[in-house]
Amino acid sequence: MITVTNLDLHDVHVTIAGTPVVTGVDLTVPSGRRVGIIGPNGSGKSTLLRAVYRHLPLARGRITVGGEDLWRLTPRRAAQLVAALPQETRADFDVTVWEMAAMGRTPHKRPFAPDTAEDTAVVTDALVHAGVLQLAHRRYTTLSGGEKQRVLLARALAQQAPILVLDEPTNHLDVRHQFELLDLVSSTGTTVVAALHDLNLAAAYCDHLYVLAEGRVVAHGPPHDILTPRLVREVFGVDAHVTRVPDADVPHLILRPQDGAGP
Numbered sequence: 001m002i003t004v005t006n007l008d009l010h011d012v013h014v015t016i017a018g019t020p021v022v023t024g025v026d027l028t029v030p031s032g033r034r035v036g037i038i039g040p041n042g043s044g045k046s047t048l049l050r051a052v053y054r055h056l057p058l059a060r061g062r063i064t065v066g067g068e069d070l071w072r073l074t075p076r077r078a079a080q081l082v083a084a085l086p087q088e089t090r091a092d093f094d095v096t097v098w099e100m101a102a103m104g105r106t107p108h109k110r111p112f113a114p115d116t117a118e119d120t121a122v123v124t125d126a127l128v129h130a131g132v133l134q135l136a137h138r139r140y141t142t143l144s145g146g147e148k149q150r151v152l153l154a155r156a157l158a159q160q161a162p163i164l165v166l167d168e169p170t171n172h173l174d175v176r177h178q179f180e181l182l183d184l185v186s187s188t189g190t191t192v193v194a195a196l197h198d199l200n201l202a203a204a205y206c207d208h209l210y211v212l213a214e215g216r217v218v219a220h221g222p223p224h225d226i227l228t229p230r231l232v233r234e235v236f237g238v239d240a241h242v243t244r245v246p247d248a249d250v251p252h253l254i255l256r257p258q259d260g261a262g263p
């Protein structure tokens, strides 16, 4: 059973090699809600998320989970609270799919403790939900990009953390699996923060969007308020025509290069 809780970023700054990459970000994800981070290439989305799953230290600011200061916790406690589906994972792990997913149980076990019946049940459940149980005995390195992505999602689900961080989770996935992954994540009821390039998926699956540009939040609000032709033009440099998804109160963008260029 996963406890649902909230995630708060207060004045977060991240510096890489002396260069400020994320500057003064305040961001809130209420319990059980899904927040999307959108922005052009290099705007700092992954860097911000890396600070949330503790792969990059903060230069300034605070990140709290249910009020607990994430960067003051032990790595084990932090991993009990935050699970991540990162954009890139070292591909040289010579492990099976089962072993990769079972790594999600690490923060819940003593070092070198064998799997309990509960661990086995949780990992099986995660592989089933991610649609990759049939691959359990395959070597992880032999999988396709989309299969790897779903195994990494299974690992994150097996971690049973109340906060799920997704960095471009639909990378490598075909259209059906894009919807399936986001439907699955939504159905868990977990608190989610996700960087998404596809603005229409962001509109359909997120309650609230934050727009990053040059490491700063330039706008945030519900998808309806954020995905306007003006903002899309200013931030992404493309023209947008906004329609509605049939039978759903969700904006849908038809995008074109600026000034009528292109098809």
Ligand SMILES: Nc1ncnc2c1ncn2[C@@H]1O[C@H](COP(=O)(O)OP(=O)(O)OP(=O)(O)O)[C@@H](O)[C@H]1O
Pocket (backbone or CB within 6 Å): 016, 017, 021, 039, 040, 041, 042, 043, 044, 045, 046, 047, 048
């Ligand atoms: N290890 C690093 N060393 C130097 N610069 C870095 C490093 N990691 C990120 N950067 C720079 O920080 C900026 C933000 O990168 P980041 O990956 O956070 O952006 P992003 O919004 O996730 O981009 P994308 O949409 O292309 O994935 C970029 O200019 C990037 O080149």
